[in-house]
Amino acid sequence: MRLDNLLAQEKVSRKAMKQALLKGEILVDGCPARSLAQNIDTGLQELLFQDRIIRCYEHTYLMLHKPAGVVTANKDKELQTVMDLLPKHLQSEQLYAIGRLDRDTTGLLLLTDNGPLGFQLLHPKYHVDKTYQVEVNGPLSSNHIQQFKDGIIFLDGTVCKPAQLEILSSSLGSSKATITISEGKFHQVKKMFLSVGVKVTSLKRTHFGPWGLDDNLQEGDFRPLNSQELANIREFLRKSG
Numbered sequence: 210m211r212l213d214n215l216l217a218q219e220k221v222s223r224k225a226m227k228q229a230l231l232k233g234e235i236l237v238d239g240c241p242a243r244s245l246a247q248n249i250d251t252g253l254q255e256l257l258f259q260d261r262i263i264r265c266y267e268h269t270y271l272m273l274h275k276p277a278g279v280v281t282a283n284k285d286k287e288l289q290t291v292m293d294l295l296p297k298h299l300q301s302e303q304l305y306a307i308g309r310l311d312r313d314t315t316g317l318l319l320l321t322d323n324g325p326l327g328f329q330l331l332h333p334k335y336h337v338d339k340t341y342q343v344e345v346n347g348p349l350s351s352n353h354i355q356q357f358k359d360g361i362i363f364l365d366g367t368v369c370k371p372a373q374l375e376i377l378s379s380s381l382g383s384s385k386a387t388i389t390i391s392e393g394k395f396h397q398v399k400k401m402f403l404s405v406g407v408k409v410t411s412l413k414r415t416h417f418g419p420w421g422l423d424d425n426l427q428e429g430d431f432r433p434l435n436s437q438e439l440a441n442i443r444e445f446l447r448k449s450g
C-alpha cells in the first residue's frame with residue numbers, strides 16, 4: 210500500500226506527512242522514506258512514523274499453478290477464472306494476478322492485494338525476468354539463439370529486447386526450449402517464435418523474477434508465499450522504493 214494511504218488510515222494529515230518526510234521522521238526498515246508514494250507492506254517491513262510503529266495492513270501474496278483453459282481475470286461471464294480456483298474466503302475484489310497468462314498457458318502466477326506491486330513488477334524500468342518452458346512445431350538451431358539474443362522483430366515492426374533461448378531438444382516436427390524475457394508484451398513469446406517461423410504448441414511459465422514455480426504445486430493448486438519468497442518481495446520493495 211502507498212505510504213500516504215497507510216498514514217492517512219492512521220489519521221495523519223497530509224501536511225504532517227510531508228513535514229515528517231522532509232525531516233526524515235518516517236523510517237522504513239530503518240531508512241528514511243524517499244517518497245509518500247512509496248509502496249509499503251507493514252506485514253513485511255517495519256514502518257516508524259515519528260518513533261511510533263505503524264502496523265496496520267498485511268497484504269496477501271499467493272503462488273498459483275495456473276492450468277490451461279482458465280482465464281487470468283477476476284470475473285468472466287462464461288469462462289472459469291484464476292480467482293474461481295481459490296476458496297471463497299480468499300476471493301476479493303482487491304486480489305489480482307501479477308501479469309497475464311494466456312488461456313492456454315500454464316504455470317506460475319503470483320496473486321496479491323498489494324495494488325502498486327504488480328504495476329512495479331511489470332514496469333519495464335525494473336526488468337523483471339520471466340522464464341518459460343516452450344514447445345514449438347519445428348526445428349530450433351543456434352541461429353535462433355542468436356536471433357533472440359539480438360532482439361526479435363515482430364512482423365508489425367515491434368522490436369523486442371534481447372531474450373535468452375536455450376534449446377533442450379530439436380527435431381523437424383517438434384522442439385523444446387526455455388526462453389527468458391524481460392518484457393511483457395501481449396502474446397510476446399508466441400509472437401517471438403512466430404517471427405522466426407515456428408508455432409508455440411505448449412507454454413508454461415516457470416519463473417517470474419526471483420520467484421520460481423513450486424514443483425510440489427499441482428495444476429490448479431495455490432499456496433501462500435513462503436518466508437524466502439516474502440523476503441524477495443521485501444527486497445524488491447526496498448530496491449524499487
Ligand code: URA
Nearest residue numbers: 311314396397398399
Ligand atoms: N507470452 C505469450 O505468448 N503468452 C503467455 O501467456 C505469456 C507470455
